[in-house]
Amino acid sequence: MERNCQFIRMKKVTVVLFLMLGSITFAQSIDYNTKKGFAVNGYDVVAYFEGQASNGDKKFSTEYDGAKFKFSTQENLDKFMANPSKFTPQYGGYCAYAIAKSGKKVSVNPETFEIRDGKLYLFYNTGRTNTLKLWTKESPKKLQAKADKNWEKIKNK
Numbered sequence: 813m814e815r816n817c818q819f820i821r822m823k824k825v826t827v828v829l830f831l832m833l834g835s836i837t838f839a840q841s842i843d844y845n846t847k848k849g850f851a852v853n854g855y856d857v858v859a860y861f862e863g864q865a866s867n868g869d870k871k872f873s874t875e876y877d878g879a880k881f882k883f884s885t886q887e888n889l890d891k892f893m894a895n896p897s898k899f900t901p902q903y904g905g906y907c908a909y910a911i912a913k914s915g916k917k918v919s920v921n922p923e924t925f926e927i928r929d930g931k932l933y934l935f936y937n938t939g940r941t942n943t944l945k946l947w948t949k950e951s952p953k954k955l956q957a958k959a960d961k962n963w964e965k966i967k968n969k
Contacts, residue, residue, distance in 0.1 A: 842967040844879035845905035845934075847919055851879045852934065855922040857899040858888035860932050865923040876900070901932045903963050908933040909943035912959035915966055928952060 844851045850868065851857070859866040868882025872889045875881070876896045883889040892899050903911045908926075910918035924937035924944050935944040947955055 841877050842904050843917070843969065844877070845917070845919060846879055849880060851881050852901055852905045853920075853922045854882045856884040856888055857881060857901060857932060858891050859884055860925050861899065861927060863927075865925060898930070899932065901934050903933075903959060904967065905934055907936040907943055908959055909935055909947045909955065911962050911966075912947075912955040915962035917966065926952075928956075 845853075847853050850873070854868050856864075856866045856868045866884040868884055870882060872883040872886055873880060874883075874889060874893060876892070877900070881892065883892060902908060904917070905920065907918040907920050910916050918936050920934040921937035922934065924935040924942065926933045926935070926944060926947070933947075935942070935947060937944060
């Protein structure tokens with residue numbers, strides 16, 4: 813009887829450890845801005861590299877690094893799948909300017925973006941505040957360095 817109890821306890825511990833490890837495996841390595849359930853508000857991250865801000869379609873979607881991504885075409889989905897890290901937005905898709913200036917995660921207008929040095933940066937833009945204009949006016953290289961440093965502190969929060 814005692815032996816059976818030990819076996820059951822060990823089995824419960826094994827199941828708990830398995831569940832814990834499983835959840836760690838599928839967790840995001842960074843915090844993506846997943847407004848509307850998808851990274852970049854459901855916009856096609858590959859299309860940005862072609863100079864376009866295009867809404868994605870659910871029929872062309874995938875999950876990468878614990879976040880869902882949508883694409884406007886099968887071709888763009890295939891490009892992403894071949895090299896996802898090339899297309900994922902910097903700072904999890906949060907406003908690059910806000911990350912640099914205040915170290916805070918701020919939502920973006922997915923139509924306000926910049927490709928710089930082969931990387932996708934997104935920005936807040938509403939009313940009279942267009943942070944892309946501020947970013948380009950205030951020295952993107954310096955702001956990138958600040959944002960990179962700040963992102964290391966907040967990317968998993």
